[in-house]
Amino acid sequence: MKIRWHPRVRPERIYQVYQDFARGSLDPTAVDDLGLALLLRCESILRVSQRELECPLCGTVFSLANAADPDQPVGCPGKDCSFRVTLQEYQASWSKRYLNGANALPAFEEFSRAYPKARSVEQKLRAIDTVIHAFHWDMKINLPNRSAANNLIEANHDQALELLDSLSFGPGQTKERWRQTVAAMRRRRRGE
Ligand SMILES: [Zn+2]
Numbered sequence: 001m002k003i004r005w006h007p008r009v010r011p012e013r014i015y016q017v018y019q020d021f022a023r024g025s026l027d028p029t030a031v032d033d034l035g036l037a038l039l040l041r042c043e044s045i046l047r048v049s050q051r052e053l054e055c056p057l058c059g060t061v062f063s064l065a066n067a068a069d070p071d072q073p074v075g076c077p078g079k080d081c082s083f084r085v086t087l088q089e090y091q092a093s094w095s096k097r098y099l100n101g102a103n104a105l106p107a108f109e110e111f112s113r114a115y116p117k118a119r120s121v122e123q124k125l126r127a128i129d130t131v132i133h134a135f136h137w138d139m140k141i142n143l144p145n146r147s148a149a150n151n152l153i154e155a156n157h158d159q160a161l162e163l164l165d166s167l168s169f170g171p172g173q174t175k176e177r178w179r180q181t182v183a184a185m186r187r188r189r190r191g192e
Contacts, residue, residue, distance in 0.1 A: 001056040001057055001083060002056060002093070003053050003054075003056055003085065003089075003090065003093040003094075004054075004056060005044040005048075005093070005094055005097060005099055006037070006040035006041045006043065006044045007041070007154070008041060008098060008151070008152055008153055008154040009034065009037045009038060009041065009152060009153055009154065010153075010154050011153050011154065011155050011159070011160070011163050013030075013033075013034055013037070014034065014128075014132065014153065014163065014167070015163065015166070015167070016030065017030050017031055017034050017125070017128075018167040018168070018169060021125065021169060022168065026121055026125075028121050031121050031124050031125060031128075032124070034128060035115055035118075035124050035127070035128055038111065038115070038128060038131065038132075038152060039111070039112065039115050039116070041151075041152055042108040042109075042111050042112050042131070042152075043112065044094075044099055045099050045100075045101040045105075045108050045151055046101065046105070046108055046109065046112060047061070048094050048099045048100065048101070049100075049101045049105055050063065050065065051063055051064045051065040051067075051090075052064070052065075053085070053090060053093075055076040055078055055081060055083050056083065057076065057078070057081055057082070057083040058076065058078035058079075058081040058083070059078070060076055060077060060078035060081065062074075062076060062077050062078075064085070064087055064090050067086075067087040067090075069087070070086060070087040070088040070091075071086050071087075071088060072086060072087075073085060073086050074086070074087070098150055098151045099151070100151075101151060102136055103136050103137055103138065103139065103145070104134055104135065104136040104137070104148035104151065107130075107131055107134030107135075107148050108131065108134075108148070108151075110130070110131070111127055111128075111130070111131035114127045114130075115127045115128070125169060126169070126170065129167075129169045129170060131148065131152065132148070132149050132152060132153065132164060133147075133149070133164060133178050134147075134148040134149075135147055135148055135181065135185070136148060143184060143185065143188055144181055144184070144185045144188075145185070146185070146189075147160055147161055147164070147182070147185075149161070149163075149164055161182055164178075165179065165182075
């Protein structure tokens with residue numbers, strides 16, 4: 001039985017919702033579907049950050065944070081459950097899948113709190129807009145390292161930024177600030 005993580009969201013889905021919004025023909029079901037997909041993805045990211053997993057056999061959530069030996073299997077605490085996993089297998093299950101939230105975790109946590117409380121389509125879209133435009137922030141130098149969208153959208157880093165650049169929802173100044181932040185991040189990544 002394999003440990004499963006929720007996948008990143010296809011860029012077309014995000015683009016479609018924003019296009020519909022711009023045309024004034026927003027489909028509430030499409031917003032709900034997108035919001036749920038992002039919520040489940042954030043949940044996977046937060047689980048990895050806590051060294052937790054959902055048992056693929058019985059659904060019990062448990063932690064491997066105390067596993068000292070990477071090769072020693074840890075048993076699921078679910079009733080009568082036979083699932084066992086080693087720390088090494090666990091790490092292999094999420095490695096290279098963009099599930100490491102690192103210093104963008106506050107943005108994913110905030111979305112997980114805010115989105116379920118959003119009632120109107122606009123509130124939902126605002127929560128979605130905020131999390132996809134978030135950054136991995138480097139506290140030491142007070143500059144962004146990369147876009148959190150890379151953890152959420154099935155695209156490489158530049159493609160994700162290009163997609164976000166083409167979307168508009170909130171006030172223009174917010175997008176302008178985001179573009180300035182992206183420009184600063186790009187200069188930094190080029191070592192300027
Ligand atoms: Zn189990």
